[in-house]
Each structure stands twice: as C-alpha cells, then as structure tokens.
Amino acid sequence: MSLNVIQWNCRSLLPKITDLECYLYKENMHICICSESWLSEDKHVSITGVNCFRKDRSDGFGGLIIFVHNSIRAKMLDISLPHNNLDFLGIELMNSSSLKFVINIYSSRNVQTSRYDYDELFGCLNHKTLIGGDFNAHHAAWSHTEM
Template structure:
C-alpha cells in the first residue's frame, strides 16, 4: 500500500489509493473480464478521509463502487451521497457511526451517525442495506453499505462466514442488473436558466458577511 509499491493480483485489475502519512491506503480489485476505470475525482469527505472510486461497466450498465475509510477526524458525506443523482452507486466502508437509524440496538448517537441519519432522511435516493448485526468482533455495526435506492431490489448483503480480521468481511451481491427494476431519479436541480455571474456575486456577498461556527456539521448545514 506504499506509494512506490507495485502489487498485482493475477486475473484482476488493481486500483490503489496509496498510503500516505496519517492514512492506511485503500485497494479495489476488479476481474480482468469486466471493463473498469478509476474515478479521477472522487467525492470529498473532508480533509484526511480516504475515498477510492471505481466505475465498472457491465453490458449496458455502469455502477460506481466507492470504498471509504474514516480515521478519527471530521467527516461529511453530502457530496458522496449526491453521486446517486447521476449514477448507480455502491458505497461501503468503516464509518464508525452510531445512531438508532443505522442500528436499532443502540440508544445513543455520535456526530457521524447523526450526520448520516440526517442525509438519509434528506436524500432518499440513498438506502442503507446493512443488516442490524455486529460487523466487529467486539460488537458494533461499524461497517456500513449504502446503495442507490433504485438498486435495492438487486442487492443482497451478508457477512462472510470465514473471512475476518478484527472486522468481519462484508459480502455484497448485485444481481439482475439489466434492466433496472426502478427508474433513475430525476435531477434534483434545474440549471437550464443558470446565471453563474449572479451566482458568484451572491456567494461573494454571503462569504464576506458570514461568520463560520466552530462545529463543522453546523457549518455544512449553513452552506447547504
């Protein structure tokens, strides 16, 4: 996972987000028989968070897989979840999020869990498919999987029976992808009459008079 390392898995294409200081790195492997490409600019989840996107092409279908790892830093998923407006998306990772919406067995929420629960409420184009069972050997549903809502009839989620470290491996199956069971959602914004000059002026006026709060989640709400 180091920047200067070369890793090849026979029969697979390798997509790496190398380890740098403060991160651990990510890897995605796709069979050679499936056309695939890395997402050049993955969604921003706040500085220091690791996101690796890979787009796979299956017949007339295109699906984007995002793998995410969150260190103990602030996290925002608005841009990540917004990708479902244009594409069919699968998002998986160790979110370390706690909220009754995510796991009904917990009574308390942490900031990340509250943030994700709010996004799921505001952005129904995203669906959490993780079952309410522990994904860590010490308990806790830390590893979450989200998909575009129009993919939910075609997805099966379970924990792998043997693969594990301190986390249990998550096994996701996508099937019957063509044709889609549910139509893609309509675009959320109409930009046919856009006026970027006026938009920029409004942003300039807003930014000159804005006093940002210390809490990043409150700041994100203000910006939206």
C-alpha cells in the same frame, strides 16, 4: 451478469495477499473492496487476472484498494472534493448494466466527518452505486464503551 462482491478491512494487505488471491478465485469474486491496506506507493501489489485500483496514504496506514476481475472493464473516477474529510476511492464499471459505480471509503477515527462529507460525495453518484469501506462508526446502541 450477476456480480460477486466482497468488502474486507484487511489491516495490512501484503502479508495476506496470497490468501486473498486464493479466496477471490475459489469464490469467483468479481470485485473486492479493501480498506486499511497499509501500503505506501513503493509497494507493488498484483493478483493474476485482476485489475487493482488503489489510493495510498502518505503515512503508510489507512489506504484503499478495489480489485476488479479482468472480465469487467473499469476506470478510476476523478472526483475532487477538496474540503471533504473522507478518504475515498471510486471506480466506474463500463460493461455492467446492474452496477455503475463502486466507492470505497475510509473514515479514520482521528478525523472528524460530518453529514456534509457524505452528502457531498454521494451527490456525485447515481442509484447504481455500491458503497463499501471502513466508516469507524460508533453508536451507543452498539457498545457501552466510550471512544
């Protein structure tokens, strides 16, 4: 079974949910990794035929979602890394031979992360892992402006 996957920094999901739903069906997407959902716990999000795994932030910004088509059995991972500076959400795919884990990461530009944060998270996973997200990564080769 081949999987169609998309990663999207939606920067406020609710106003765009109908367009996303149409796109997922039109393009036959199995997994959609969304960062910066900007949802709070009291906001309900659903797409017909799709399971929603999400991690909201208390400030209503950031936020992570992984949408998974109902044809794929999935469960949320319980990874506790109390000293890690990354916001992350992980799921385990139960009926896919090619992919075992999907991880969504949000690294806020206001939070200082280190290689240790990534090594610690990636050390919990295996080689059948897809990682997506918004890393807010900057490098001199990509831009001449200072952040």
